[in-house]
Amino acid sequence: xxxxxxxxxxxxxxxxxxxxxxxxxxxxxxxxxxxxxxxxxxxxxxxxxxxxxxxxxxxxxxxxxxxxxxxxxxxxxxxxxxxxxxxxxxxxxxxxxxxxxxxxxxxxxxxxxxxxxxxxxxxxxxxxxxxxxxxxxxxxxxxxxxxxxxxxxxxxxxxxxxxxxxxxxxxxxxxxxxxxxxxxxxxxxxxxxxxxxxxxxxxxxxxxxxxxxxxxxxxxxxxxxxxxxxxxxxxxxxxxxxxxxxxxxxxxxxxxxxxxxxxxxxxxxxxxxxxxxxxxxxxxxxxxxxxxxxxxxxxxxxxxxxxxxxxxxxxxxxxxxxxxxxxxxxxxxxxxxxxxxxxxxxxxxxxxxxxxxxxxxxxxxxxxxxxxxxxxxxxxxxxxxxxxxxxxxxxxxxxxxxxxxxxxxxxxxxxxxxxxxxxxxxxxxxxxxxxxxxxxxxxxxxxxxxxxxxxxxxxxxxxxxxxxxxxxxxxxxxxxxxxxxxxxxxxxxxxxxxxxxxxxxxxxxxxxxxxxxxxxxxxxxxxxxxxxxxxxxxxxxxxxxxxxxxxxxxxxxxxxxxxxxxxxxxxxxxxxxxxxxxxxxxxxxxxxxxxxxxxxx
Amino acid sequence: xxxxxxxxxxxxxxxxxxxxxxxxxxxxxxxxxxxxxxxxxxxxxxxxxxxxxxxxxxxxxxxxxxxxxxxxxxxxxxxxxxxxxxxxxxxxxxxxxxxxxxxxxxxxxxxxxxxxxxxxxxxxxxxxxxxxxxxxxxxxxxxxxxxxxxxxxxxxxxxxxxxxxxxxxxxxxxxxxxxxxxxxxxxxxxxxxxxxxxxxxxxxxxxxxxxxxxxxxxxxxxxxxxxxxxxxxxxxxxxxxxxxxxxxxxxxxxxxxxxxxxxxxxxxxxxxxxxxxxxxxxxxxxxxx
Numbered sequence: 001x002x003x004x005x006x007x008x009x010x011x012x013x014x015x016x017x018x019x020x021x022x023x024x025x026x027x028x029x030x031x032x033x034x035x036x037x038x039x040x041x042x043x044x045x046x047x048x049x050x051x052x053x054x055x056x057x058x059x060x061x062x063x064x065x066x067x068x069x070x071x072x073x074x075x076x077x078x079x080x081x082x083x084x085x086x087x088x089x090x091x092x093x094x095x096x097x098x099x100x101x102x103x104x105x106x107x108x109x110x111x112x113x114x115x116x117x118x119x120x121x122x123x124x125x126x127x128x129x130x131x132x133x134x135x136x137x138x139x140x141x142x143x144x145x146x147x148x149x150x151x152x153x154x155x156x157x158x159x160x161x162x163x164x165x166x167x168x169x170x171x172x173x174x175x176x177x178x179x180x181x182x183x184x185x186x187x188x189x190x191x192x193x194x195x196x197x198x199x200x201x202x203x204x205x206x207x208x209x210x211x212x213x214x215x216x217x218x219x220x221x222x223x224x225x226x227x228x229x230x231x232x233x234x235x236x237x238x239x240x241x242x243x244x245x246x247x248x249x250x251x252x253x254x255x256x257x258x259x260x261x262x263x264x265x266x267x268x269x270x271x272x273x274x275x276x277x278x279x280x281x282x283x284x285x286x287x288x289x290x291x292x293x294x295x296x297x298x299x300x301x302x303x304x305x306x307x308x309x310x311x312x313x314x315x316x317x318x319x320x321x322x323x324x325x326x327x328x329x330x331x332x333x334x335x336x337x338x339x340x341x342x343x344x345x346x347x348x349x350x351x352x353x354x355x356x357x358x359x360x361x362x363x364x365x366x367x368x369x370x371x372x373x374x375x376x377x378x379x380x381x382x383x384x385x386x387x388x389x390x391x392x393x394x395x396x397x398x399x400x401x402x403x404x405x406x407x408x409x410x411x412x413x414x415x416x417x418x419x420x421x422x423x424x425x426x427x428x429x430x431x432x433x434x435x436x437x438x439x440x441x442x443x444x445x446x447x448x449x450x451x452x453x454x455x456x457x458x459x460x461x462x463x464x465x466x467x468x469x470x471x472x473x474x475x476x477x478x479x480x481x482x483x484x485x486x487x488x489x490x491x492x493x494x495x496x497x498x499x500x501x502x503x504x505x506x507x508x509x510x511x512x513x514x515x516x517x518x519x520x521x522x523x524x525x526x527x528x529x530x531x532x533x534x535x536x537x538x539x540x541x542x543x544x545x546x547x548x549x550x551x552x553x554x555x556x557x558x559x560x561x562x563x564x565x566x567x568x569x570x571x572x573x574x575x576x577x578x579x580x581x582x583x584x585x586x587x588x589x590x591x592x593x594x595x596x597x598x599x600x601x
Numbered sequence: 602x603x604x605x606x607x608x609x610x611x612x613x614x615x616x617x618x619x620x621x622x623x624x625x626x627x628x629x630x631x632x633x634x635x636x637x638x639x640x641x642x643x644x645x646x647x648x649x650x651x652x653x654x655x656x657x658x659x660x661x662x663x664x665x666x667x668x669x670x671x672x673x674x675x676x677x678x679x680x681x682x683x684x685x686x687x688x689x690x691x692x693x694x695x696x697x698x699x700x701x702x703x704x705x706x707x708x709x710x711x712x713x714x715x716x717x718x719x720x721x722x723x724x725x726x727x728x729x730x731x732x733x734x735x736x737x738x739x740x741x742x743x744x745x746x747x748x749x750x751x752x753x754x755x756x757x758x759x760x761x762x763x764x765x766x767x768x769x770x771x772x773x774x775x776x777x778x779x780x781x782x783x784x785x786x787x788x789x790x791x792x793x794x795x796x797x798x799x800x801x802x803x804x805x806x807x808x809x810x811x812x813x814x815x816x817x818x819x820x821x822x823x824x825x826x827x828x829x830x831x832x833x834x835x836x837x838x839x840x841x842x843x844x845x846x847x848x849x850x851x852x853x854x855x856x857x858x859x860x861x862x863x864x865x866x867x868x869x870x871x872x873x874x875x876x877x878x879x880x881x882x883x884x885x886x887x888x889x890x
Contacts, residue, residue, distance in 0.1 A: 029822040029833055035692035035812055036784035037825040037832040039847045044820070044835050599837070 004078035004185075004577075012073040016066055023062050064593040068586045075582040086121040086212060088187040089577050090130045090146065092176040093118050095160060096192030096214075097137040098167035099488070099527075099545050100553040103193070103297040105217040111162040114191040114214050121189070122153045128580055132179055133157060136172035136192070138165040138489035138525060146179065163525035164300035165489020166547040170199040173209075173561060181205025185577065194556025194568070197549065202562035211559055213568035218554025219245040221269065222301035222545075223253075226290045228281050228308050237281035239290045239304070241267070242274045244552050251294030253277060257285040286483060287542065300488070300527045301551045305542035307485040313337065314476055315351065317367075319344050320358035323452075325459030326373075329468040330356075332493030332520065334484040334541070336472070354475050359452040369445045369475025374452030376416060381424030381439035382448050385417045388432030396428035401438060401447060401474045404497070405463040412456040418448070438474070445475050465518045469495045484532075488543040491522040496534040502541075503531040605747050606709060610875055614710055617879075618718040619683060620890040621776045622863060623801045646674045682736075682775025683715040684800070685724045686767065688760060689752065691826040692784055696809020696871040704780045704807045706875050709750040711778050714889050716743055723772065724749045727763035727781065759827060761787035764795050774799040782808055786851075789858040796862030803888055804859050805878070806852070809871040815844065 003009070034040070086093070095118055101111040118133065125131055131153060133143040144156040169192065180186035186207040193215040225240035237257075243249055248271060254264040255277070267275045281288065285308065292302035307313065314335045318327065321342060330336050339352070344363050348355075354369040362370060362377030376382050393407045407428060415432045421439075428436035430450070439446040453459045458467075486492050494500070496519045500512045505528025512519050521541070524530050530541040545551070558567045606614070650659060650670035663671045687708045693701040708724070715722045722737040724746060737746055760781055767777075768791070777800040785791070796802055817836035824831050834840050852868060859866040867882045883889045 029820045031824050031831075032817060032821045033824045033826050034815070035695045035782060035809075035826055037823050037829045038786045039784070039844055039851060040823055040832045040834055041840055041843045041847070042832050042834065043840050043843070044833050 002080045004080060006077055008076035008078075009073060011076065012070060015069055015073065019062070019065050019069060023059060060596060061593055064589055064596065068589040068593065071582045071586040071589065075579040075586065078577060078579055079582070080577055086117070086187075086189050086210065087125040087129050087131060088185060088208075089128070090180050090183050090186040090207075091121070091125075092132045092134060092146075092180050092186070092188050092207075093121060094134045094136050094169065094172050094176050094188060094190045094192075096167065096169055096190070096196070097135050097160065097163050097165075098169075098192075098196060099164045099300045099547070099550045100193050100195040100298065101214070102162050102164065102300055103215060103217075103220070103553045104299075105215055105219070105297040105553075109162070110193055110214045115157060115160065117191055117212060117214075118157055119154060122150050122157065125150065132176075133160075134172050134176055134179075135160050136167055136169040136190075137163050138167060138491070139522065140172035140175050142175065142179075161525075163489045164527040164543070164545050165525055166487065166545065166550040167196060167489070168199075169196045170202055173199055173202050173204075177202060177204050177207065180207045183207065190559070190561075190566075192559075193553065194559045195550065195553055196559075198560035199562060204562070209561055209564075209566050211561075211566045211568050213555050213557065215553065215555030217297060218552065219247060219249075220296045220298045220301070220551055220553045221245065221249055221251055221292060221294050222298070222548070222551035223290050223292055223304040224274065224548060224551075225276075226288060226304040226306045228288065228306060233280075235281045235283050236278050237262070237288050237306075238276065238278040240274060240276045241269065241292060242548070242551070243269045243272055244554070245296065246271045248273075249294050249296065251292055251296075254291045254293070255279065256289040256291070257282065258287055259289075262288075287540075289542070298551065298553050301545045301547075303527050304544050304546060305485055305529075307483045307542060313485070314353045314472060315339070316472070317341060317345075317348065317352040317355045318358060319356065319360045321360070323358050323454055323459075325464065326356075326358055326453055326468070329459075329465045330472075332465065332491070332518070333469060333472060334486045334492035334494070335476075354472065359454070362448075367444070368477060369472075370447070371471055371475060372446070372448045374416070374449065374455065376418060376448055379446070380448050381421050381437050381446050382416075382418035382434065382450075383421060385419060388415050388417050388430075389413070391415045391430040391432035391435075393435065394429040394431060396436070397426075399427050399438070401470045402427055402436070402467070403470055404495075405467045405470065406461075407435075407463065410456060410458060410461065412451045412458075414455050415450045418450055424448070445477060447471050447475060465493065466495060469493075469518070482537065482539045484539060484541045486524060486541055486543050487547070488527050488545055489525045491520050492524075493518050493520050494532065494534055494539065495519075498535055500532060500534040503533075505529055606706070606713065606875070610710065610879075611713070613876055613879055614713050615717065617714045617884075617889045619681060619711075619715050619720055619776060620887055621681065621801050623799075647671045648674055681715070681718070681720040682773035683712070683720045683722050684767075684772060684775060684777045685712050685715075685722060686764070686777055686779045686781070687724070687726050687750070688779075688781030689726045690760065690781075692782055693807070695811045695826070698871050700782055700807045700809050700871045703869070703871050703873060703875070703878075704805075705750045707805055707807070707878055708778070708780050709747060710875055710879065711780075711883075711889075712737070712746045712750075713743060716740060716746065721773075721775075722746060723775075725767065726752060727760060727767075759787070760785035761791035764788075764791035768795040768798050768800075772798075776801050776803060779804045780807065782806060782812065783852070783855050784812065788851075789854050792855070792858045792864075793862060796859075796864060802859055802862065802864030804855070804864060804866045805882065806855065806866065806868045807871055808868060812848065813845075813870065815841065817841070 095114050103110050106113045122131055130146040130148050132146040135141045135143055143160055144153050176188045182205055184206045187210055188204055188207050189210045191212045221241055221243050224242040227238055229236050249269050252266045255262040263279050265277055269275045288306040290304045315337050317339050319341050330338050350366040352367045355365045355367045356371040358373045361375045362372040362380045364379045372380055376384050393410045396402050417432050418434045420426050420434050420437050423439045424437040426434040426437050435450045437448040458464050496514050498514055500519050502510045502512055502523055510523045512521055524541055524543040527543055527545055532539040532541055558565050650672050654672050658673045660671045660673050685708045712722045783806045820835050822831050822833050856866050865886055
């Protein structure tokens with residue numbers, strides 16, 4: 001037994017002394033005359049005292065009161081006993097639902113084992129224990145809040161499904177910390193294989209962190225690369241397979257182009273070795289897929305897809321001093337691979353399809369498109385004549401870049417007074433003059449906006465993500481792609497004004513509501529091909545794992561969580577408070593004492 | 602307080618006589634027949650004449666017819682000593698009505714019966730200082746008896762001590778009508794001693810609801826009304842039950858002691874009427890006839 005507050009025991013002596021002192025007080029009795037006293041038994045039960053001292057007599061009431069006091073003081077000392085189980089008085093279970101948890105080295109899978117452990121923990125909880133469950137998935141989710149209802153908890157636990165996503169457990173742990181960090185003696189139990197990036201910026205507060213490891217083996221092969229490269233001998237499809245296992249593997253790699261079989265190769269791969277294959281690829285093929293067949297433990301990284309459709313992938317460089325709204329709008333687009341910089345790097349060449357100057361003067365670049373926000377430069381399709389304060393939006397043309405974009409109620413703090421060059425075409429005007437100007441030359445498309453988003457309320461308006469998506473379409477020169485390649489579990493956005501339907505590889509349909517002209521798809525959590533029906537248009541989404549970190553499925557014994565390293569627990573021991581039974585026992589004794597008192601008085 | 606009997610009660614008592622089981626020798630001629638042969642008008646038997654006999658009792662008719670001198674003998678008539686022992690101790694003042702009220706009435710009633718029957722009544726109170734009372738005889742003494750019955754309560758000795766004192770006195774042997782609550786731990790011993798002096802004991806035990814069903818609760822210091830040691834009790838169900846048990850045992854011991862010495866005992870409560878006592882106790886129990 002362990003006492004959390006042993007100093008409380010010091011209260012016992014003075015309190016017991018006070019009770020005994022009360023018993024030393026002599027009872028002042030009322031005189032009553034009776035015909036004869038010899039018939040009366042001299043039986044006294046001294047339950048009240050109101051006079052000065054007498055000799056201390058043995059009394060059951062005194063014994064019971066001292067027993068109740070002892071129990072109460074002991075309860076104040078917060079005794080704990082060592083018990084088996086994950087659950088404490090207040091516990092948050094964090095279940096890792098990342099791709100590696102789908103490994104089958106533990107039957108039927110690590111994730112199923114994690115759910116079993118969580119279920120066992122919930123069932124072993126005392127009626128007074130409070131338990132919460134958080135799913136550490138692509139986005140953390142509270143499955144059930146702190147509660148003491150095992151039946152609801154079990155039902156909620158059943159709803160947790162594994163994903164093929166690479167997961168950062170940090171947000172889930174921070175959520176757990178926010179939930180119980182202020183509760184003394186609380187526990188955060190992480191049920192995981194430990195295959196995640198070290199978690200920084202995490203503090204459990206007063207809660208203890210327990211890491212319950214899942215997994216036995218790291219034997220896994222993964223498709224580490226799939227892409228198309230233009231070579232001297234023509235367009236080539238390359239595919240790489242990497243072993244994360246300590247033993248050799250035999251496998252078969254099959255490559256598909258637009259769903260048709262291109263090649264199939266059997267290979268043997270050494271421990272921690274790799275295997276590569278490249279074949280000529282047709283320039284007409286838009287989607288390449290690779291499937292790996294081998295007896296490893298994780299299947300979700302045995303599939304990869306590569307979309308080569310123009311516009312299906314956009315490499316975007318954002319030169320900005322920081323605009324989270326703009327970054328979010330860009331990253332929501334599944335086509336975008338975003339890089340950020342404060343100033344224009346000197347040697348970017350033609351590595352980027354689109355360069356965005358946000359509040360930074362435009363400079364010449366070789367990209368297909370340039371978006372300038374707020375500060376025009378020499379290459380811009382406008383000449384600047386000054387600045388205007390708080391102009392009003394006047395009108396706009398019905399062009400692709402402004403399709404579905406309503407600027408009527410736009411507030412702009414400061415706008416450049418611009419005069420379009422000969423190649424510039426004004427598509428929107430304000431009271432200060434041209435507001436948005438586009439330029440379309442054979443080598444480059446340019447879009448100039450006369451104000452930086454952060455100097456307006458544009459980022460807060462529904463039109464903002466639509467405008468960014470339209471701008472990307474215009475600058476990329478694409479008419480809008482219907483093929484996407486995304487990482488499983490990573491939310492992405494598409495433009496749509498009505499509710500969309502997402503059909504999973506298993507055929508499950510999910511309705512995705514439109515919010516402000518865009519849809520955020522969060523349900524592509526497993527690897528495979530999804531169908532997305534948006535505004536009557538069919539889009540195909542290829543979700544892949546494509547994460548070397550997630551493919552390393554060897555269970556980890558120690559994980560770095562915040563500033564401390566947490567080792568996997570060997571035994572499910574815990575210190576459990578048992579002050580409540582003591583208090584209940586104390587109340588029972590007091591009830592017995594009361595009964596005795598009532599019976600005697 | 603006036604304890605004089607009302608006319609109805611006088612009528613109830615008229616014509617009744619004390620009915621002792623034993624026969625006692627009288628001191629003066631009375632209306633009660635004795636075993637001694639005497640000179641009353643009640644014929645008893647014949648016996649042979651012997652020299653010196655009173656010729657006034659010679660049966661001349663028999664002598665004339667049979668020529669045999671035969672003496673007529675007569676049943677003697679003497680008075681009966683009735684000792685009225687009335688407990689006037691403070692314990693008798695408990696109850697509503699008090700035990701003392703009924704006890705005095707009963708003593709007066711019993712004394713009236715004795716006076717009307719020609720017996721000699723010796724009224725005494727069981728008190729520390731027993732006033733010397735003259736024996737009362739005849740109907741004319743009733744006012745004195747009534748005055749005695751209204752004597753004020755006195756701080757008495759214990760019941761047993763008073764009885765012992767009476768037993769050790771030179772009181773005439775007779776009927777002892779003891780009217781008391783009997784709440785004394787030595788009561789049985791005193792009764793045995795009293796009976797050992799040849800008295801016939803009629804014990805009318807008067808208890809009140811305070812004695813039979815005490816309404817006490819809480820932490821108390823019980824003070825004995827007659828100067829006994831105080832007792833500290835926590836009056837609760839258990840203590841009350843124990844008290845009742847002890848009272849029943851005490852009364853049973855009293856009854857046993859009295860029955861063993863040929864006496865009579867009856868327990869009444871202070872709420873009884875005298876008429877009930879006369880009819881249900883004295884008449885039915887054969888105390889009077």
